[in-house]
Amino acid sequence: MDRAQKAVAVAELNRTFSEVGVVVVTRNLGMTVAQSTVLRNRMREAGATYKVSKNKLARIALDGTDYGSLSDMLTGPVGLASSTDPVAAAKVAVEFAKTNDKFEIVGGAMGATALDVAGIQSLATLPSLDELRAKIVGLIVAPATKLATITQAPAAQLARVLSAYAEKDTQAVSEAA
Numbered sequence: 812m813d814r815a816q817k818a819v820a821v822a823e824l825n826r827t828f829s830e831v832g833v834v835v836v837t838r839n840l841g842m843t844v845a846q847s848t849v850l851r852n853r854m855r856e857a858g859a860t861y862k863v864s865k866n867k868l869a870r871i872a873l874d875g876t877d878y879g880s881l882s883d884m885l886t887g888p889v890g891l892a893s894s895t896d897p898v899a900a901a902k903v904a905v906e907f908a909k910t911n912d913k914f915e916i917v918g919g920a921m922g923a924t925a926l927d928v929a930g931i932q933s934l935a936t937l938p939s940l941d942e943l944r945a946k947i948v949g950l951i952v953a954p955a956t957k958l959a960t961i962t963q964a965p966a967a968q969l970a971r972v973l974s975a976y977a978e979k980d981t982q983a984v985s986e987a988a
Contacts, residue, residue, distance in 0.1 A: 817868060824864060824872030824891075831893040835904045835919040835931055836884040839863065842913045850907050850914070857903045857939075859894035880925035884917045896940045897921055905935035 812820070828834065839847075847863075854861040864872075866885040873879050894900035901919065908914050919926045926934065938946070 812865075820864065821868050821872045824862075824869055825874075825876065827860070827862075827893055828872060828876040828878045830895065831900075832895050832897040833893065833900055833919060833921045833934070834878055834881060835892040835900050836881055836917040837890045837892060837904055837908075838915045838917050839888045839890055840913045840915065842911070846911060846913070850903075850911075853903050853907060854892060854894075854900065857894070857899040858896055859892055859900035859903055861890055861892045861900075863888075863890045877922040878920050880920050880923070881918075884919075889917065892919075898934060898937050898939045901931050901934040902939065905932055 842850075851861050866887075866889065869885050869889075869891065870882045873882050892900040892904050904916055908916055916928050916931050918928060919931050921934070
């Protein structure tokens with residue numbers, strides 16, 4: 812990698828650190844290409860990214876961002892999972908670590924807040940941003956649905972009573988004839 816490529820890589824990592832909500836630092840202990848591909852695909856499906864970077868370049872890219880606390884975690888063969896949704900990258904990384912013994916979570920950060928392994932695992936148990944939005948919409952829609960049901964009930968009862976009287980009158984007329 813020449814100097815220009817390194818500058819581009821540092822700029823891209825710096826931009827990533829400026830835009831994301833969470834960064835999870837992972838250690839790769841001899842993962843195969845197929846395993847890495849599966850991990851990247853799962854990250855992409857969740858709206859997250861996974862990059863393997865040289866530690867020195869990542870440390871340079873951390874300068875001037877809220878994620879400066881990650882520099883101590885960048886030792887050995889590490890990968891960086893990140894997402895704008897604070898839960899997505901952590902959730903995928905924790906799930907993948909459960910099924911792959913060559914992949915471990917080192918720690919991470921949410922902005923200036925550094926997280927250890929337990930913090931990342933706790934973050935992974937939270938509902939994602941989309942799940943929270945769906946719950947909020949459900950909470951907003953439920954009262955409106957109940958209100959519509961309640962307001963329609965008296966009208967439906969009145970219609971049934973009128974229908975019963977109409978049937979009673981038609982039976983009386985048909986019996987008289």
